[in-house]
Each structure stands twice: as structure tokens, then as C-alpha cells.
Amino acid sequence: MQRLDAAVVGAGAAGIGMALALQKVPGLKFGVLEAGRVGESFRRWPAQARFITPSFHSNPFGLADLNAVNEPSSPAIHTGAEHPSGPQYAEYLSFIARGHELPVATDCKVAAVGAVPGGGFILDTPRGRLQAGFLIWATGEFQFPDLAPFPGAQWCPHYAQVADWTRFQASRYTVIGGYESGVDAAVNLAGLGREVRLLARKSTWDPQGSHDPSLSLSPYSRQRLYQAIDTGRLEIVFGVDVIGLTRDAAGGFRIHAGDGRYWDEKAAPILGTGFLKGGGARQVAELWDWDEDGRVVLSDADESTITPGLFLAGPQVRQEQRIYCFIYKFRQRYALIARRIGLCLDRDTTALETGAGAWGPFGNSECCEGCEC
Ligand SMILES: Cc1cc2nc3c(=O)[nH]c(=O)nc-3n(C[C@H](O)[C@H](O)[C@H](O)COP(=O)(O)OP(=O)(O)OC[C@H]3O[C@@H](n4cnc5c(N)ncnc54)[C@H](O)[C@@H]3O)c2cc1C
DSSP, X not given: OEEEEEEEEOOSHHHHHHHHHHTTSTTOOEEEEOSSSTTHHHHTSOTTOBOSSOOOXXXXXXXXXXXXXXXXXOHHHHHOXXXXXXXXXXXXXXXXXXXXXXXXEOSOOOOEEEEOTTSOEEEEETTEEEEEEEEEEOOOSTTSBOSOSSTTGGGSOBGGGOSOGGGOOSSEEEEEOOSHHHHHHHHHHHHTTOEEEEEOSSOSOOTTSOOOTTTSOOHHHHHHHHHHHXXXXXXXXXXXXXXXXXXXXXXXXXXXXXXXXXXXXXXXXXXXXXXXXXXXXXXXXXXXEEXXXXXXXXXXXSBBSXXXXXXXXXXXXXXXXEXXXXXXXXXXXXXXXXXXXXXXXXXXXXXXXXXXSTTTTTTSGGGGTTSOO
């Protein structure tokens, strides 16, 4: 059986970024196991989807590109785009993995994980069993959509299942969900000439609302939303809590709101309602403690509170009020985890010391103390 000091599961932004941090620990034997290709989730984005966070090569001035997974690289330079597409970003991640000779095994889905009582993990993979002293779970959210947010949702396409909006050929659609994916769906459909109704619980672009990008619509999406409203093809209905979907004898759909309102549509509504809480961490649900909101409970070093040696990397990470759901947020945690593992193994972690360079002071988490940014 192959033995590693540390295994990373998932080769998305979190897994590749984590691997780069682990590579800074001298002599650490680690590997990345990926079910598909490097950047698999990004390769599955709808064709029209773009990064909402702008990429910019500010590196020479001491500021990392907001979408980079390490300090020196820049998706803006690699892709030539301010708002890269999913495939462009996947190519950037592949380029980084190749350039740094990261040990990534693709087409290698981890089917099961067993925690060894004395410490460490046994992983079941298509290439046999693997033993790892530490495990970093970086399986993201995108491939784990919540397909049942209300009864009847099984008839609805979910944003994460859409390959290309041009395949939506009906003249009108209803989109459910008023945050990034719902707005992106609505904007793209309106741009293709469809009449669109967007049902939202509340406005995520209210200037009086939160300024945390994890709770508030990005400027990029706001601009596109206002342009879509200007076409006259987008209607937005606020205060809607969809509680169910029923079908009529003619094959149409009735969307029911909690306050008794309803809307009839010929085409199935589109879900922009989010992902399973915990996302891919649900695959090893028994190895985490879960809070009453269905989120993974983590130590202050992003380690499972019930399975020592198991860490979570990626958008599901939360620490008190801080929501690390974007790359420029969760990348701040790579060095923390790698340092913890290095110190446990009595390795030199000097190369992981932060507080200077392009990640900081602008990129460190201390700037968020006491505020919600
Ligand atoms: C349209 C869209 C636009 C976005 N725009 C931005 C943006 O502008 N800025 C930003 O910061 N974020 C953005 N995000 C969010 C960002 O994409 C995610 O936060 C990011 O992809 C999370 O990275 P990850 O590595 O955790 O997950 P993923 O990229 O989903 O990677 C997880 C990987 O794990 C693999 N995997 C899963 N289970 C297993 C298993 N059992 N064994 C082996 N491998 C497994 C998957 O195949 C996948 O490759 C956007 C998301 C979408 C959908």
C-alpha cells in the first residue's frame, strides 16, 4: 500500500493551492487525488459563465491577482481575461500543476475514507488503497448542488447542471434564487432574448445591505443585472420564498410561494438556489461534526473537531463571522494548514511564514477583525 504524509482530495482551486503550500514543507511526501481532470468543476461551468472577481496583474506592485492560487501567478496573465471563463481558469490550474510538478493523480476518485484509530487514514481509490497521515478534503461545492430545496424541484434544471444557456429555447423562463447563480442565469437568458422572471427572497444588491461579497452581489453581476433590466425582458419579484412546484394536466408548472402567491410557467423553472451545505464534505460526513445549520464545525486551524488530522480547504470554510467562500478568501488558509502539518511532523515551515509579500497585508485575515469584510 502506498503511504503519504499528506493526501489532498480534489484538484480545484483549493486542492492545487493547498498542494503548492505543502510543497514548501521540505521532504513532505504528499499527493493530490482528483476524480476527474485538474479544475474539473470549472470545466463544467455553463459556457457563458465568467469569474465575477476581476483578475489583474497587480503582482509587480505587491498585490496578488485576486483569483490566483499562489502569490507569483496571475490568471489575468495566463488567460488574458479580466473575468476568465471556467475552462480558461481550469487551464490556468493545469498550467500551475504542471509548472510546479505537483503530484496529481487524475481520474482517481476517492470512494471511501477510513480513519485509522491510532491516527492517519486509509483511502479507497481506483488505483488501490492508500495510506495518508494527514488528509485535506478539498472537494468543493459545485459538483454537489442541492437538487431538492422544495417539493417538486426534481423537475427543475439546477444552475450547476447547465452546460450552455443557448440550449434553453423556450420564449420565457422563471429563475429561482437572487444571489450570484440565479442572477447569472437570469442575465444570460435575458441576453439571449428570453423573457425572464427572477424570484428572490430579498435583494442582495441593496446599497444599505451587507458589503461582504459572500452575502452581497458582486459589482460585476450588478452591472450585468442593470443592463438586463434595461432590456425590459427581466422582471424581478422580491420577498418570494418558494415552497413547492406542482404540474398541471397540460404539462405546465405552478410555482408556489410561502405567502400564497403562485406563478404558472410552461417551462420548468431554473434553480439558482445553491449547493448542499458542506458540499463535497458530505462524502465523508461521519468524519466531521455538523452544526445546527448543517455546516462543518472546524477548529481554528480548519481541522475536524472529531477526526484529528483531517482538514477542510475551500469555500465551505467558516470561522465565526468569516465566510471564506471565494478563492481570494480561502487561499489565506492554505499556509495555516500546511504549517500545522509540517509542525506535527517536525519539519521546517519557514517557507510558509506569511505577513509579507503579495498575500499581505491586504490579503491577511487580520484585516477582517471586528468587521464583516
Ligand atoms: C459561475 C461561477 C463563478 C464563480 N466566480 C468566482 C469568482 O469570481 N471568484 C471566486 O473566488 N470564486 C468564484 N466562484 C466560486 C469558486 O469557483 C469556488 O469557490 C471554487 O471553485 C472552489 O474551489 P474548490 O477547489 O474548493 O472546489 P472545486 O473547484 O469544485 O474542486 C473540487 C474538486 O474535487 C474533485 N472531487 C470531488 N469529490 C472527489 C472525490 N471523492 N475524490 C477525488 N476528487 C473529488 C472534483 O472533481 C473537483 O475537481 C464561482 C463559481 C461559479 C459556479
